[in-house]
Amino acid sequence: MTEAAARAVELFKQYGDGETAVTALDHVNVEFARNQFTAIMGPSGSGKSTLMHTMAGLDAATSGSAFIGETDMSHLNDKQITALRRDRLGFIFQSFNLVPTLTAAENITLPTDIAGKDIDKAWFDEVTTRLGLAERLTHRPAELSGGQQQRVACARALVSRPEIIFGDEPTGNLDSNSSAEVLSILRHAVDEDSQTVVIVTHDAKAASYADRVIFLADGRLVNEIQNPTMEAIHAVMAEIEG
Secondary structure (H helix, E strand, C coil), X not given: CCCCCEEEEEEEEEECCHHHCEEEEEEEEEEECCXXXXXXXXXXXXXXXXXXXXXXXXXXXXXXXXXXXXXXXHHCCHHHHHHHHHHHEEEEECCCXXXXXXXXXXXHHHXXXXXXXXXXXXXXXXXXXXXXXXXXXXXXXXXXXXXXXXXXXXHHHXXXXXXXXXXXXXXXXXXXXXXXXXXXXXXXXXXXXXCCEEEECCCHHHHCCCCEEEEEXXXXXXXXXXXXXXXXXHHXXXXXXX
């Protein structure tokens, strides 16, 4: 058994207090294996984005622990969590999260620059070429299509070779062609670059690119399937939503 890239132990997240309290995560235990592509699915309000945000150090748990490798984030202060996110994690968001005043190239290298690390030029060239960005590196986000902006976000996540890439609905704002491109990029990162990828998605087609899909409902882990097909995913979702 290889050490998990990330894991949740009795992860509990509650918003509000008293009668208005809402439980977003109800004592979730889950592991995300290294060099594997995992998709998190579930109905709206099931806790899937909360799980990802808590695992990625973007949100603090009410109780329980979220580990990156052997690091328990519940024991870290804000500054340490910021450093961990910067140095060990990559992020791809639905809304791209690019800096509008920077070029594509500057956006891609920004986390690495902030971390004070050197860019591996050969790897940068490979990633940007693979993502079809070589001709777009001097463009600012406003001069790029949504698909191109999301490919910049993918390049930014890949170029620092993080321990895990987290994607929150990474194809949510994209057309089907751009969506397939982004998912192929993530699949390739796992298969060829030994990356670990975890995404939240509501799209069965996107989830079918993963090695494993875990399903949440009402803040609890209710099912999981290995080597998922779209049919198998639809069947589980129908069961959960039924």
